[in-house]
Amino acid sequence: MTSPKTPTSFKDRxxxxxxxxxxxxxxxxLTLIELGHPLELxxxxxxxxxxxxxxxxxxxxxxxDDEALSSLGPWPWKHAHMAGLTERLFAEGANxxxxxxxxxxxxxxxxxxxADTFARxxxxxxxxxxADYRSGPKEMTYILPPDxxxxxxxxxxxxxxVAFxxxxxxxxxxxxxxxxxxxxxxxxxxxxxxxTQESFSxxxxxxxxxxxxxxxxxxxxGxxxxxxxxGKDVLVGFNDPSLGDQLRVLGQGNKSSxxxxVVLAAETLKRGRPLQLGWLPGWLFAAGIAACLLSPRMKRGKRLLMLGAVVTLxxxxxxxxxxxxxMDIMGGMTLLFLTGICVLWRRFGAQEKKGGTINPVSGLFTPNAIRHEDRLDGRQLVAARIRRYAEMVSALPPEAERLLVKEIVARLELGAGGAQLYHGDDGNFFWLSNLYDHDLLIEQFTALHVIFRSPIRFAxxxxxVDxxxxxxxxxxxxxxxxxxxxLAAAHSAEQDGTRWRLHDPSQISEKEWNLSLLGELDDALDAGKIWVAYQPKMDLYSKELLGAEALVRWTHETRGPVSPLEFVEMAERHGRIDRLTDFVLNDALKVAKTxxxxxxxxxxxxxISPSLLTSHDIMDTVKAALDRHQVPPSCLILEVTETHAIAQNETPSLLMAEFRDMGIGLSIDDYGTGLSTLEYLRKIPATELKIDRRFTQDICENKADRAVMKSTIQLAHAxxxxxxxEGIETLEVLSLLARMGCDTxxxxxxxxxxxxxxxxxxxxxxxxxLRHG
Known part of the structure; x- marks a missing residue:
């Protein structure tokens, strides 16, 4: 009796x-990228x-402070005042x-x-x-007293x-x-x-x-x-907010000098060298709790165990x-949170998932069973719609509907070739056809029409039935x-009075427009209908405009502005992207020269389109443009997307390395979206990381976005x-990014x-x- 359960138990484990x-x-x-760092704080x-x-x-x-500034004048004070302050402190017994x-x-x-005062x-x-880190760890400047x-x-x-x-x-x-x-x-x-490699909290x-x-x-x-x-150590420092130099004190709701x-940090060390356990102990503790919660042997006490683990952390x-x-606990808390969701899903979500997957009338699986799987399948999907189904059911007593459906299912099974039938609402049925030949499928529809010509009789x-x-x-x-x-195709066939209809995702008018657009692309380049817009880029430290991004635009004579997503993708599919890129590159370098x-x-x-980085022709194009306009390679930055495909191919990596050797900058565009990962970031020889606008817009309100932005900036600098x-739309966002150390x-x-x-x-x-101050 136990043998049938063994495979199931093994699979469950x-x-x-x-x-x-x-x-x-x-x-x-999630812990390594410090997504939960704000909650940790x-x-x-x-x-x-x-x-x-x-x-x-x-x-x-x-x-x-304010009193001192009122007495001795604004900062900086003369060294004579600082010398007098020094002598006074030592005269009063300072250590x-x-x-x-x-x-x-x-x-x-x-x-x-x-210096003479100090010498005494x-x-x-x-x-x-x-050290002034605002320009990044590799370009820091030092602030030192005179030699x-x-x-x-x-x-x-x-x-x-200073943390975010x-x-x-x-x-x-x-x-x-x-x-x-x-x-x-x-x-x-x-x-x-x-x-120098050690730090303390x-x-x-x-x-x-x-x-x-x-x-x-x-x-x-006096x-x-x-x-x-x-007998005490004295620290002389700013204590007026107008001089800056204010820091938040965690958990005390105020800013201090x-x-x-520094005194709080020194007091920390005076109690003994701090031991930094990091996030690993708490995470390992949570891992043990998670293993218990997910164990098939644990049937009871999960809530109590979870509560005890949270309280412990x-x-x-x-x-x-x-x-x-x-010790940091967000690694462990994150693991417990995810485990709790998983346990709840298994308890409640699985039941919900099963609900609605069986049609109570026919006993067949419903389309919900397909929706829960969300899988790819290379077979043709067929929807069969019974016309006037609701009218037929309304004319029958409740118990007779089951007999009607049973007869419909029997006829469909004759023509479905053994495929699994799914029963939806309002007389809709589905199956994945085992016939890969479309002509054979049409013949199957014809045969089913013949079968359904015979009326359904009972009692x-x-x-x-149509x-x-x-x-x-x-x-x-x-x-x-x-x-x-x-199902939409079946509805169309019903409305048109035809047997079947193939779903076509593209409309005829749109196809005609795309063909027309492609034919006009070359002429538009020559006629100046395609032009280049420039969006300035600001140095967030100096607040100067030190760069710009060249953006291609098309103003169509009849349709007006055409979306770049539309015609750039078309140019890429139909072999026009090299000419379009050459046009933008030359226009951009002409403007840059001025x-x-x-x-x-x-x-x-x-x-630069990733498709251009598969051939050395793009190198010749860039060199020719630089020579034509007589500008240095260092003034040019090439922005690339789809880093996943680039990092997996040797040719793009070699070309980008050659661009870097020339002095041309490389930017990873839209970082944080799609398939951009740390692995690809490590492989691509980029000079700048362009963070997608979706992580910028809500950083003032969204702590998670703020933490992601801060860690990404630090990663780029590292x-x-x-x-x-990208996507700076308010002064508050700009100011916060500047404080985070974002460069541009x-x-x-x-x-x-x-x-x-x-x-x-x-x-x-x-x-x-700037020339006039």
Whole structure:
């Protein structure tokens, strides 16, 4: 009795094992791309708010605040003020003094005054060095005090990335700046050191409001409390919002000065070297829970186990943070969430899926059974429609409908050649014909018409049954998509009074239009009806227009503007794409040559069809265009799409490498859509990553889109590429992208596409404006 169950049980175990593997892979990928990072921050903030604790008081912040600026004037202050502040702090017993404010070059005499002051306190004065990452990690600039000042003080690192949420997620122990590995200011304050590859998380459970504070104005005028600085380390930094330098403190609902956050980070290290567990322990714990939940042996207690696992992941990190141990939980939470969905689907979704797949009258499968499979099938799909079915059923008592349907099914089975019949509503039947020859299928329809000529008789009733057929042959679509097409063809046959109708997805008028359009394409190029629009691209750091994308346009004499998607695809299918590309390329380089006279850093982007990268002819076309217009290759960027097909072929990869060697830029267009993946990103020698507009438009409101955008920008920079965002339509989006470190942007807020004359006028006006300040 057990043997019949064994194969089913084995298959069930295999299926659940595969499900578990898929859940593990999906959750790991979502965790690695930090899709759940915003929620991770929210949970950490919640834990911080529940377990606030005061700082040790061993460090004091002296702020350049509104009061100090009112007393001593706007920033930057003269070095004489900073020298006086230094002497005053040491006179009041400060142990060490750390300057977080930038100490700029103010000339030899003023620099010497400050250096001499520092020299009187050897080993006790520290100045900070920063790295400006806004241009990307490979083009960063360094902000350092003058050499003479650094000679008399110790230099510490204040370089770190500000996360997308406006605060610091990690702090490096040591940073290499100008060829020198500098310890972070937090390491020096705490005495806990590491190397340049290591970083630590800040314990934001320390209450920022408990950090001792004094205004620089009170220090200079002697108004501070007695022994306020005795034996303590003093951090001098900005504390006025007008000077910037404000960071969010996770879980405390406010912004604080960088100095305050440095104190919190140093307090973290003072409690011991933090242990970073990352996301793997929580994920492995969730993997064990998922394996139990998906196990065929576990029949009860799933809800309790899931609840216990969630509570454990929420509570344990807070306990560990008390011991300076940090753990991310979103990897595990994501896996539990996906597992919960899977368990619920098996419990409820499977039942729902089965519902509606059996017709209660005939006992046959309904079309829903096909829709649930959503598969491809190379057979012709037939829809049979019984005319006046509703009228016949309404004339019968309820129990007689089953007999009528039984007779109809019997006749259809005679002509369907053994194919599986599906019974829909209102007298609709479907089957996938085993006849691959279309002529034989038509003969089958004729035979069925003969069969249905005989009236259906039972009891005292007699019905003449007419039938019409529809056929769908779109084999590249799932069968579930073809049901409606076949039924629509059967309806058309019924209305026309014909036996059958083949579904034709394209209309005759559209075919005629496409043929006409193709014939006019070459003439339109010669007549100037096809032209090039230019959409400016803005450097999001300098806010200058330093590039543009060339976009092909066609204004038809009778139909007006023709969609580029329509005629570009047609040109590609019918061998016109090379000429169209040559036209756009030459027009773009002619415009670029004019702009380069005033903006040598200008770059023009031209789209290249993947089909052109299968032949070396495109290389000759590009070289000829560059020679014709006498412009450097570095001014040109070629944008490519369909990276999947390109990365799988050797020729396109070799051609793109040759373009790179020439100095031409390569852009991966519409990244994040279609089949663009990290594997293809690694194989394609691109210089910039163009992020699709769907990830840009909602980043101000959608935390998930914001996280994806931030991680994609960081990925581009890590691979040595520029990050370009499309679809910028508001000032808020532009500002947020700039803060995220995005290099370039384009969209309607910056400028809409315009013709060459308007574009050149716009660039000339901007150049004139820059010349006059």
């Amino acid at each position: 295999i299926r659940k094992s595969v499900t578990l593997i898929v859940l593990l892979v999906v959750s790991a990928v 929210f949970l950490r903030a919640a834990r911080n708010s529940f377990q606030k604790m005061p700082v040790s008081g061993e460090m004091v912040v002296v702020g350049v 060490r003094v750390f300057f977080l404010t930038p100490l700029t070059d103010q000339g030899e005499s003023r620099n010497r005054l400050l 306190h050897p080993g006790r004065v520290f100045v900070s060095a920063k 003479i000042v650094r000679d008399e003080a110790q230099t510490v690192s204040l370089a770190r990335y 949420w406006g605060g610091l997620s990690k702090v490096p122990y040591k940073t290499e700046i100008s060829g020198q590995a500098l310890d972070s200011i937090e390491s020096v304050l705490s005495g806990v050191y590491g190397n 800040i314990n934001y459970a320390f209450d920022s409001s408990t950090v001792p504070y004094a205004s620089a104005a009170d220090v200079l005028t 108004k501070t409390k007695t022994n306020a600085f005795r 960088t100095s305050t956050v 929420l509570v344990v990190p807070g306990v560990l943070e008390r011991f300076n141990i940090f 005292r009733n007699s019905f003449d 039938i019409s057929f529809g056929v769908d042959r779109e084999f590249d679509l799932p069968v579930s998509h073809r049901l409606t097409s076949a 702009v380069l006279l005033t903006k040598p850093e200008f770059r023009i982007s031209v789209n 691979l040595g590429m520029k990050a370009v965002a 942007g384009q969209g309607y807020y910056i400028a809409r596409p315009m013709d060459a004359k308007a574009f050149l006028a716009r660039m000339a006006a901007e150049a004139e404006q």
